[in-house]
Amino acid sequence: MPRLPAPPLPKGLRPRPKPPGDDNGAGVADTLDPLEAGVTAVDWIDERTSLTPVGRWLLFRKVPRGVNWYYTLGSATLFAFLNQAVTGVFLAMYYRPDASGGAYESVRYITTDAFLGQFVRGMHKWGASVMIILIFLHMGRVFFFGAYKYPRELTWIIGVVLLILTLAMGFTGYLLPLDQRAYWATVVGVNINAGGPFIGPYLSNFLFGGADFGATTLSRFYAIHMLIIPGAIVALIGAHLYLVTKLGITAPPWLKAEPEKQFQPETDV
Amino acid sequence: MNQAEKEAYLREYSILKNEGKPFFPYAVAKDAVMALIVMLVIIFLALLFGAELGPKANPTTTTYVPRPDWYFFFLFEVLRVMRKVPDFTPMATIGVPTICMILLFLLPFYDRSPERRIERRPIALATALFAIGAMAYLTFSGANTGSPNTVDLKPPSNFTAQQKATFTKGELVVGQSGCLACHQIGDNGNNGPGPVLTTIASKVPPQQIASTLLNPTPPMPSFKGLRQQYPQKFQTLVAFLSMLH
Numbered sequence: 001m002p003r004l005p006a007p008p009l010p011k012g013l014r015p016r017p018k019p020p021g022d023d024n025g026a027g028v029a030d031t032l033d034p035l036e037a038g039v040t041a042v043d044w045i046d047e048r049t050s051l052t053p054v055g056r057w058l059l060f061r062k063v064p065r066g067v068n069w070y071y072t073l074g075s076a077t078l079f080a081f082l083n084q085a086v087t088g089v090f091l092a093m094y095y096r097p098d099a100s101g102g103a104y105e106s107v108r109y110i111t112t113d114a115f116l117g118q119f120v121r122g123m124h125k126w127g128a129s130v131m132i133i134l135i136f137l138h139m140g141r142v143f144f145f146g147a148y149k150y151p152r153e154l155t156w157i158i159g160v161v162l163l164i165l166t167l168a169m170g171f172t173g174y175l176l177p178l179d180q181r182a183y184w185a186t187v188v189g190v191n192i193n194a195g196g197p198f199i200g201p202y203l204s205n206f207l208f209g210g211a212d213f214g215a216t217t218l219s220r221f222y223a224i225h226m227l228i229i230p231g232a233i234v235a236l237i238g239a240h241l242y243l244v245t246k247l248g249i250t251a252p253p254w255l256k257a258e259p260e261k262q263f264q265p266e267t268d269v
Numbered sequence: 270m271n272q273a274e275k276e277a278y279l280r281e282y283s284i285l286k287n288e289g290k291p292f293f294p295y296a297v298a299k300d301a302v303m304a305l306i307v308m309l310v311i312i313f314l315a316l317l318f319g320a321e322l323g324p325k326a327n328p329t330t331t332t333y334v335p336r337p338d339w340y341f342f343f344l345f346e347v348l349r350v351m352r353k354v355p356d357f358t359p360m361a362t363i364g365v366p367t368i369c370m371i372l373l374f375l376l377p378f379y380d381r382s383p384e385r386r387i388e389r390r391p392i393a394l395a396t397a398l399f400a401i402g403a404m405a406y407l408t409f410s411g412a413n414t415g416s417p418n419t420v421d422l423k424p425p426s427n428f429t430a431q432q433k434a435t436f437t438k439g440e441l442v443v444g445q446s447g448c449l450a451c452h453q454i455g456d457n458g459n460n461g462p463g464p465v466l467t468t469i470a471s472k473v474p475p476q477q478i479a480s481t482l483l484n485p486t487p488p489m490p491s492f493k494g495l496r497q498q499y500p501q502k503f504q505t506l507v508a509f510l511s512m513l514h
Contacts, residue, residue, distance in 0.1 A: 058292075061292050062286050062291055063286070063291075064286045071296070079303075104325045118319050122318065122320040126311055126318065149383070150270050150381075150383075152377075153378070156376065163373075164370060181335070182326065183328065188335045192344070192348060192362050197364065200359065250385075255285060258288075
């Protein structure tokens with residue numbers, strides 16, 4: 001198995017050779033300079049976690065020849081998710097899931113009074129649309145490149161679950177401002193669910209927290225929107241990325257390995 | 270894929286991978302550029318369109334036309350079209366998307382051919398193009414249809430041209446007034462809490478229709494305001510309802 005060489009460290013971070021004539025090393029600790037302290041801290045953590053090989057495995061793995069801009073759609077989706085997480089945390093600092101008027105009032109406060117409130121809310125709202133566009137484009141890339149085939153089937157399945165969860169985020173988040181549009185779209189949406197076969201009525205009952213839109217519906221949507229689904233998404237993104245790293249990024253399907261290079265994989269460029 | 274094909278793929282892939290470059294910094298640089306573009310697009314959209322907040326939710330209104338966010342327009346459109354066949358509505362709005370999701374989920378299990386180039390996978394290509402086209406069409410028409418509360422009835426064929434014109438205008442007024450939130454007319458609207466209006470004219474004379482519109486039984490809203498502001502519209506509404514035999 002060919003191993004990647006360890007990346008060269010910058011000069012300042014290289015371990016210094018022991019000073020000559022110092023047998024027991026007692027003088028070294030006294031003269032630690034700040035740069036070495038950094039190395040020592042990394043060493044201290046690494047000694048306990050062994051994270052350095054993991055980081056090297058994650059960052060210095062090779063991506064196949066021919067990887068192009070279409071391959072950035074996955075990480076772009078991840079970035080859009082991070083945008084949602086950060087702006088969502090700021091919105092949560094002001095939002096009150098109170099169906100009797102507090103929710104609408106707090107969103108009105110965010111939109112009109114809070115510093116940069118409308119901007120952050122706008123970023124959260126439009127970030128959702130951007131994330132959904134990106135997730136579909138990413139799925140299209142994977143489909144057209146045949147990247148879901150062996151050995152990456154499980155990566156695809158996790159991706160489909162992530163797509164469903166993202167759409168569920170869009171649906172649950174739509175209610176939270178509790179204006180007319182939010183309320184009626186949610187009532188209709190949940191009623192559509194209620195029409196579904198077998199589990200439909202139970203699902204709508206669970207979402208509404210009863211037979212109809214009631215006092216607990218909003219807090220239910222809030223909990224789903226900012227605790228349940230984000231937790232699941234984060235966990236599944238972790239699994240997705242682990243598999244991507246472990247199995248490697250697909251090569252573009254039109255590329256073939258050059259036959260004369262097959263017997264000398266360690267070629268120089 | 271059988272075992273030989275799997276091994277052939279892994280061999281081929283390991284060579285291609287070996288010919289490639291390290292993830293950091295080459296792929297990371299591209300990802301960072303893309304992330305920057307995504308960030309700028311989001312900021313641009315947020316600054317340009319912001320986030321509006323409509324009027325406060327009011328569960329007692331019946332005239333409000335619900336609209337989802339754009340990425341659910343396709344579902345909304347399916348619902349709108351399928352309302353005319355109530356028996357199939359749940360199947361179309363829940364069943365079809367669920368089946369599509371299951372098909373998507375199980376894709377690697379039924380598409381097991383080793384071929385990865387899209388131009389050599391005609392079925393996959395056709396299916397993908399059809400799915401993209403269908404989603405785009407449904408989203409587009411969902412975005413462009415007016416209220417799902419519009420009435421869509423054919424005027425009886427024995428009507429004169431003038432009667433037909435009144436009938437069409439009346440459909441519009443009924444749609445705008447939100448009658449269908451509580452009443453059913455033909456295959457349109459909700460059956461309840463108000464009575465079905467499909468054959469209302471054969472039960473109630475026009476005079477009484479007009480007086481009910483003005484002095485209804487609660488919770489139905491009164492149409493006195495409509496008569497004062499737009500007497501023409503009110504007359505059309507009465508005339509239309511009186512045609513529903």
